Amino acid sequence: MKSRCKRITTATGLLLLFSICCLVYVQVSLAGPNAKNAAGPQQFTAILTTRGNRPITINGVSAIGGATILTGAVIETPDQVGATIHLGPLGTLDIAPNTKLILEFDQNANVRVTVVQGCAILRARKGTTAEVATSQGTAGITDPATGGVLDICFPPGAAAPTVNSGAAASAGAGAGGAVATAGAAAAGGGMSETTGVIIGAIGEGALITTALVVPCKRGRNPSPGEPRGRNDCH
Secondary structure (H helix, E strand, C coil): CHHHHHHHHHHHHHHHHHHHHHHHHHHHHHCCHHHHHHHCCCCCCEEEEEHHHCCEEECCEEECCCCEECCCEEEEECCCCCEEEECHHHEEEEECCCEEEEEEECCCCEEEEEEEEEEEEEEECCCCEEEEEECCEEEEECECCCEEEEEEEECCCCCCCEECCCHHHHCCCCCCCCECCHHHHHCCCCECHHHHHHHHHHHHHHHHHHHHHCCCECCCCCCCCCCCCCCECC
C-alpha cells in the first residue's frame, strides 16, 4: 500500500514539474525578439500643468492641469498664469504668461515650438532634437547628442527674438515661475509662488501654535490635595 502511494506521489510530482516547465517555455517565447518588434515605437503623451491649476487655452478650449496635449496644439496662456508641458522622454516646455505658441512633437524624438508671441523655455533630454522658431524662422536647435535648453522671448512688435539670455525665466515661464504681486510691483520687487507658499506655511504654523498655547492658561495654585482644573498649566 505504501509503495503504491509512493508511486502515485512521484507521478504527480513529475506531472506538475512538466507543466511548470512548459509554462515557463511559453512565457519566454512570448517575451522574445518578436514581441519587442510588435511593440512598435515608444509611445508617450504630453501632460499639462498650470500655475495654481488655473485654466489656459488649448486650440481655443479651456484646459487645466492633467489635460493631454496632442501634437500641433495651439497653446495660449493668460495674464499671471504660466504652464508646464511634460513631454515624457523628450523633455519639458515651460510657458510664460501672455504667450501664444504652437507645439509639435513626434515619436522620433523631435520637438518644435513656434512662438507667435511671448516667452518659453524648451528643455530637451539627450537623444531629442528640439527646435524653437518664430515667424522669422528657426531661432535655435539643441544637439541630440547632449540635449539642451532653449530660452526664447518674442514680444509683440519685436524685430527679432531673444534667445538664451534668461528672458523667458525672468518672465515667469513654467507652472512654478515667479509671479509679481501688485504690492510687490509697486515697491519695485516681486514675490514668487514659492515665497507665497512659505509665508502661508509660516502663517498656518503660527495659528497652530496659538491653538496649542491658548487652551493652556495660568490659574490659581490649588491647595494640597485639590485637583487641578482642565486648562491649568502643569
